[in-house]
Amino acid sequence: MAAAYPTWFREKVITAYESGDGSFARIGERFRIGEATVNRWVSQKRRLRTLEPKKPTVPSRKRLVDDEGEQFLRDTLEELSCSTLRELAEAYEEEFSIKVDPRRMSEVVRRLGFTRKRGSSGRGLPRERMSWRRVSSS
Numbered sequence: 001m002a003a004a005y006p007t008w009f010r011e012k013v014i015t016a017y018e019s020g021d022g023s024f025a026r027i028g029e030r031f032r033i034g035e036a037t038v039n040r041w042v043s044q045k046r047r048l049r050t051l052e053p054k055k056p057t058v059p060s061r062k063r064l065v066d067d068e069g070e071q072f073l074r075d076t077l078e079e080l081s082c083s084t085l086r087e088l089a090e091a092y093e094e095e096f097s098i099k100v101d102p103r104r105m106s107e108v109v110r111r112l113g114f115t116r117k118r119g120s121s122g123r124g125l126p127r128e129r130m131s132w133r134r135v136s137s138s
Contacts, residue, residue, distance in 0.1 A: 004053045005033075005053070007051050007052055007053070009031075010041050010051040011051060012031070013027060013031050013033070013038060013041060014041055014042060014045050014051065016030065016031070017038060017042055018042075023035075024036075024038040024039045024042070064098055064100050064104065065092070065098075065100065065105075065108045068096075069092060069096055069098075070108065070112060072092065072095055072096075073088060073092065073108060073109065073112060074112055076088065076091060077109070077112070077114055081133065084102075085102035085103075085105045085106050085109070086102045088102075088105050088109070089101065089102045089105045092105070114133065115133060116133075
């Protein structure tokens with residue numbers, strides 16, 4: 001993610017550009033920032049009349065697995081440690097009538113502190129059939 005430059009620095013760059021000290025490329029070189037950044041700041045100043053950094057717009061994903069769902073998954077993984085992500089997703093859908101993609105289920109399982117178990121119990125089993133174990137927090 002790009003560094004958020006302070007407003008005073010942005011003003012300095014814009015002042016240099018508006019006073020005719022050079023092109024976007026030349027000003028960018030002088031201040032060690034990209035040509036596109038200079039262009040963006042000049043455009044922002046013209047359109048919005050401010051150089052305050054814009055707030056990042058991160059789309060929020062709807063939380064499909066709530067606290068109750070997490071507890072269900074925790075219990076399921078502790079009882080049936082050989083469950084695949086697909087099986088977990090299917091069990092979750094059956095229990096809560098909410099469809100969760102197995103890839104998204106992987107994020108939830110990791111967030112709950114479970115990881116794939118390595119060692120003799122997992123050998124000879126297909127990768128998706130390996131056991132889950134809780135990671136110790138130490």
